[in-house]
Amino acid sequence: MVVERFKDGKAKEIYRRFQEKGRMMPEGLKYIDSWVEVNFDRCFQLIECDDLRLLQEWIFQWQDLVEFEIISIVPSKETAEVVTKML
Template sequence: MLFMVVEHFDQARVKDVYVRFQERGRMAPEGLRYVESWVAADLGRCFQIMECDDVALLQEWVLQWSDLARFEIVPVATSKAAAAAVLKS
């Protein structure tokens, strides 16, 4: 399953996020796969697509970063998959 993860950063802690990532990597548990990400121009948010079959893996990952970011997680489907589902009915 795909998830859109929106990380909200405290502007004063953005550098801390990047330092931790450089030192420790994404820190995703086995079974949670990073797909792609984009960062807002003001550095206040990061939009990531993550993939896994067990939502508990997302929760485990969020706990690794919860001191530096607030998370919003939305299950999503690709536009192609959504179109196929809509046209099927």
């Protein structure tokens, strides 16, 4: 999960760049879906990748407009399988 915090009300600039250049994700990152807060403060993106360096490359393209928080997550079903083995 990637949490993007839009810097200083820069939502217009972010969407303008997105219209002009797309997500600018390197090959190997897989965009799943995203959700934006109604006040345009944050965007929550679900992204898959096997190489964290690809996230770094992507972040570098947007860091002037967005602050990033990367949260490694595991699907609930897979987590339940791991925990069940320990019970």
